[in-house]
Amino acid sequence: MQRFVVTMAISASAAIPSLAATPYVGTWSTDRLNCHAAADAQRKTVYTVDQSALSFPDLGCEHATFRKTATGWVVRASQCYGADPSLDEPFSRIIHIKKHGATVRFTWRGFDSGPLVRC
Incomplete structure (x- = not known):
């Protein structure tokens, strides 16, 4: 049991720096009410970013690489499909x-x- 607790503590501490290094990862919207809307409304209002892909209203990119800059991040997105x-x-x-x-x-x-808040 102690080994399990120690393993979980190490895993949790290893995950924390990666989350802090990527504050843009997550689900975003202009209004938090959109975060819990029906799927068709979310498709039009919710922006989702993970470590290697993006899903925005009318735009989805299967591959993305992120580079930190002085003012934020630059994303090179590829394999994109849109409206x-x-x-x-x-x-x-x-x-x-x-x-x-x-x-x-x-x-x-x-x-x-425009400004988006985290869901």
């Missing part, structure tokens, strides 16, 4: 992430999510 019929799919996109206090903002050429 823009003028783009050949899959396409790539550079996305900028800025965190300010408890909010985060996603931007790219011609798009600004």
